Amino acid sequence: EAQVTQNPRYLITVTGKKLTVTCSQNMNHEYMSWYRQDPGLGLRQIYYSMNVEVTDKGDVPEGYKVSRKEKRNFPLILESPSPNQTSLYFCASRPGLAGYNEQFFGPGTRLTVL
Amino acid sequence: QQQVKQSPQSLIVQKGGISIINCAYENTAFDYFPWYQQFPGKGPALLIAIRPDVSEKKEGRFTISFNKSAKQFSLHIMDSQPGDSATYFCAASMHSGYSTLTFGKGTMLLVSP
Numbered sequence: 001e002a003q004v005t006q007n008p009r010y011l012i013t014v015t016g017k018k019l020t021v022t023c024s025q026n027m028n029h030e031y032m033s034w035y036r037q038d039p040g041l042g043l044r045q046i047y048y049s050m051n052v053e054v055t056d057k058g059d060v061p062e063g064y065k066v067s068r069k070e071k072r073n074f075p076l077i078l079e080s081p082s083p084n085q086t087s088l089y090f091c092a093s094r095p096g097l098a099g100y101n102e103q104f105f106g107p108g109t110r111l112t113v114l
Numbered sequence: 115q116q117q118v119k120q121s122p123q124s125l126i127v128q129k130g131g132i133s134i135i136n137c138a139y140e141n142t143a144f145d146y147f148p149w150y151q152q153f154p155g156k157g158p159a160l161l162i163a164i165r166p167d168v169s170e171k172k173e174g175r176f177t178i179s180f181n182k183s184a185k186q187f188s189l190h191i192m193d194s195q196p197g198d199s200a201t202y203f204c205a206a207s208m209h210s211g212y213s214t215l216t217f218g219k220g221t222m223l224l225v226s227p
Contacts, residue, residue, distance in 0.1 A: 004157070033214075040123070042219035043158070043203060050212065058214070090157050099146045099207030100165075103215060105157030 002027045004106035006091050012112045013081055021076045021109050023091030031094045031101070032074040033058065034066065036087040037108075043090070049074055050097055081113045117141050118206050120218025127225050133191040135221045137204035140185065144206040147187050148215070149178065152201040161202070162189075165209060194225045 004025045013019055025032065033048035035058075045058030049068040063085055065077040074093075078085060089109045094101040119138045127133045137147075148163035164171045164178040164187065171178045177190040191198055202221045207213040 040219065042120075043217040045214060048214065092157075097212040098210050099213030099215065100163075100209045102148075102160045103150075105150075105159065107157050108155075 002104075004091055004093055004104050006089075006106040006109050008109060009107065010110050012114065014114050015082055016080050019078050019081060019111075021078075021089060021091075021111070023074045023076065023106060024072050025074075025091075025093040025104070026072065027093065027095065027104065028071065029093035029095050029104075030071075031097055032068065033092050033103075034064070034074070034076050035090045035092065036060065037090060038087050046076070046089075081111075083113050085111065086113045087111060117144075117216045118204060118218040120204050120221060122221060123219070124222040125224070127191075127194045127223065129194065129196060129225055129227055131194050131225075133189075133194045133198065133223055133225070135189045135202055135204070135223070136186065137188065137206075137218050138184075138186045139206045139216075141206070141216075142185070143208055144216075146207050146209040146213075147178070147180065148205050148207075149176075149189050150203045150205060150217075152203065152220075154200075158201075158203055191223075194223075196225045196227050199223055199225050 034046040035043045047066040049055045091106040094103045150158035151161040152158040175192045180187045204218040
């Protein structure tokens with residue numbers, strides 16, 4: 001089944017404890033990105049990647065890191081999480097760089113930072 | 115600067131009624147306007163999309179109306195059903211070349227039985 005998977009789905013952690021949220025897609029998509037969803041703020045892009053080893057900042061990159069060493073994987077790293085990073089996170093991928101390509105979202109990771 | 119403004123933030127419609135969600139954009143370079151639907155506990159999924167060379171696109175009970183001069187587009191859900199209860203996001207991007215999707219803030223739709 002073609003899909004975007006994320007792990008973990010739920011995570012409760014404490015301030016300052018490094019964590020990684022994994023994202024993997026099995027559709028051979030070039031483009032991958034991370035979003036956070038907060039009430040009243042909608043979906044905001046954190047980072048995106050146009051191909052292996054090519055990443056760039058989105059609208060809200062502060063406090064996050066990403067890497068794209070393989071085409072299928074795009075992990076999101078929080079080196080020192082803070083409570084304001086409590087949010088619902090979505091990984092997404094699409095087959096090409098052009099805007100008309102359908103974007104496929106993962107099921108989400110709900111993160112709570114205490 | 116919010117490039118895509120979406121309203122209302124929430125909407126309650128009776129079963130069988132028409133749900134209408136509106137979006138306005140600022141960047142005249144945008145030429146692709148998708149709508150994504152998100153059910154609770156799930157990621158958003160593409161519902162329907164339109165390009166500005168047409169003023170309307172219909173897929174089943176879902177219709178996008180597009181007004182290029184006003185830089186506005188809207189989603190109409192005819193004969194709304196409880197199963198349509200979800201959050202709806204409008205978005206905009208450029209059709210060709212690399213472009214990121216710019217999302218509206220979302221509308222929570224509740225269709226009452």
